[in-house]
Amino acid sequence: MENGLAERWGFRGSELVNKASAISIRSVLNEVMQNMDEEDLRPTIPLGHGDPSAFPSFRTTPIAEDAVSDALRSAKFNGYAPTVGILPARRAIAEYLSEDLPYKLSPNDIYLTIGCTQAIEVILTVLARPNANILLPRPGYPFYEAHAAYSSLEVRHFDLLPEKGWEVDLDAVEALTDENTVAMVIVNPGNPCGNVFTYQHLKKVAETARKLGILVISDEVYDHLTFGINPFVPMGVFGSIAPVITVGSISKRWIVPGWRLGWLVTNDPNGILEKYGIVDCIKGFLNITSDPATFVQGALPQILEKTRGDFFSKIVNLLREAADVCYNRLREIPCITCPSKPEGSMFVMAKLNLSILEDIKDDVDFCIKLATEESVVVLPGVAVGMKNWVRVTFAVEPSSLEDGLGRIKAFCLRHAKMQ
Numbered sequence: 001m002e003n004g005l006a007e008r009w010g011f012r013g014s015e016l017v018n019k020a021s022a023i024s025i026r027s028v029l030n031e032v033m034q035n036m037d038e039e040d041l042r043p044t045i046p047l048g049h050g051d052p053s054a055f056p057s058f059r060t061t062p063i064a065e066d067a068v069s070d071a072l073r074s075a076k077f078n079g080y081a082p083t084v085g086i087l088p089a090r091r092a093i094a095e096y097l098s099e100d101l102p103y104k105l106s107p108n109d110i111y112l113t114i115g116c117t118q119a120i121e122v123i124l125t126v127l128a129r130p131n132a133n134i135l136l137p138r139p140g141y142p143f144y145e146a147h148a149a150y151s152s153l154e155v156r157h158f159d160l161l162p163e164k165g166w167e168v169d170l171d172a173v174e175a176l177t178d179e180n181t182v183a184m185v186i187v188n189p190g191n192p193c194g195n196v197f198t199y200q201h202l203k204k205v206a207e208t209a210r211k212l213g214i215l216v217i218s219d220e221v222y223d224h225l226t227f228g229i230n231p232f233v234p235m236g237v238f239g240s241i242a243p244v245i246t247v248g249s250i251s252k253r254w255i256v257p258g259w260r261l262g263w264l265v266t267n268d269p270n271g272i273l274e275k276y277g278i279v280d281c282i283k284g285f286l287n288i289t290s291d292p293a294t295f296v297q298g299a300l301p302q303i304l305e306k307t308r309g310d311f312f313s314k315i316v317n318l319l320r321e322a323a324d325v326c327y328n329r330l331r332e333i334p335c336i337t338c339p340s341k342p343e344g345s346m347f348v349m350a351k352l353n354l355s356i357l358e359d360i361k362d363d364v365d366f367c368i369k370l371a372t373e374e375s376v377v378v379l380p381g382v383a384v385g386m387k388n389w390v391r392v393t394f395a396v397e398p399s400s401l402e403d404g405l406g407r408i409k410a411f412c413l414r415h416a417k418m419q
Contacts, residue, residue, distance in 0.1 A: 016150050021146070032367045032379075045376045047401075050252070061311040063306050068303075072299075080291075081291050084111050086112075101236050103240075103269055111264040120219070124147050131180045132154065132182050134154070134155060134183050135176055135214075137157070138158065139160060157176075158173045158184070168186065168201070181212065183216065184216055187219040188219070188232075188235065189222040189226055189343070192349055194340075195343060196226050205238075209241075217247065219247050226344040235267070243268040245265070247262065247264055249261060249262030259296050261293075266279060323394055326342070330348070336390075348391070349384075352366060354388060363382055366390065367390065375407070376408055378393075
């Protein structure tokens with residue numbers, strides 16, 4: 001003992017938390033931004049994350065704002081909610097999602113979560129058991145890897161194929177699967193690729209899952225944000241072929257990610273998930289975790305039922321125009337290649353040709369120097385499983401997007417090798 005203090009303390013930070021945090025988008029973006037030039041008087045252009053809510057063009061509908069205000073002022077939603085969510089909200093989500101399905105969901109198929117992030121946490125925790133593995137897309141949304149690492153759930157990656165519009169490599173899925181594989185994950189519309197899967201491809205995914213005896217986790221947080229030739233088709237359409245867990249939220253379609261209201265849905269007309277204990281485990285995990293704010297749950301029926309189609313059309317048109325601008329401007333930059341124009345979500349993947357750039361060693365170096373020199377933030381591809389690519393977000397104010405893409409071009413030209 002020295003100065004009354006113990007020489008040894010019995011606690012230390014968790015290596016699992018540090019391992020999981022290191023591969024999160026927030027952690028990578030923080031690394032990119034930490035060396036930004038504070039003397040640059042130009043505004044920072046955030047093309048690295050999918051949160052357009054800060055921009056005037058992407059404000060949510062007043063109907064949603066009024067719904068939250070009405071629920072809060074009613075004094076009916078100030079207490080604890082049931083762990084699965086309040087019934088009116090679950091019923092409203094069941095009706096909303098059933099519009100796109102060949103069968104009707106029940107409120108008992110719906111579980112409310114703190115955004116889509118917690119829905120992912122719930123299902124990965126439920127599926128984690130000794131020696132279990134899960135199949136994740138590459139590129140993909142890295143929260144799956146981060147939480148799998150935290151849950152000691154082995155990750156195996158299958159590729160999305162850029163030459164086929166980022167379709168799932170189903171042969172790789174079959175080759176990766178063994179008796180300990182529990183599920184495969186798809187993200188549709190795609191983050192980070194901006195792709196939208198066809199009905200035919202999704203059916204093949206379901207048939208592959210049935211053949212392998214695994215469930216499909218379908219991340220549909222960007223549902224209906226599509227503006228290409230392929231319409232949005234929910235994976236739940238194929239729930240009678242293989243059991244499907246859908247995760248989603250109001251965050252993206254309503255432009256309110258900070259409201260933290262999401263859902264986990266069991267699409268399983270054959271009752272397989274209940275038979276194998278998944279339903280009971282979902283309820284059990286929700287009993288020992290937190291719930292979304294009750295007044296936001298209370299607002300949900302009004303938000304889902306009263307939001308008009310013209311609001312959705314406006315957002316989709318903004319994204320369509322922004323996607324066109326982003327794709328066309330990136331194609332003008334010699335060191336950048338986009339395999340395909342984005343058709344959904346808020347992102348595009350672009351490949352870097354580092355051989356024609358001077359003093360740029362990899363995608364992280366590219367992004368750090370871009371942020372330092374031009375105050376433009378994009379996400380290094382390594383964060384989503386694609387080294388020497390970048391993910392660019394186009395869901396920003398149109399003038400900011402044009403400015404940011406112009407700065408990226410200037411940066412690339414400045415670093416181009418002399419011919």
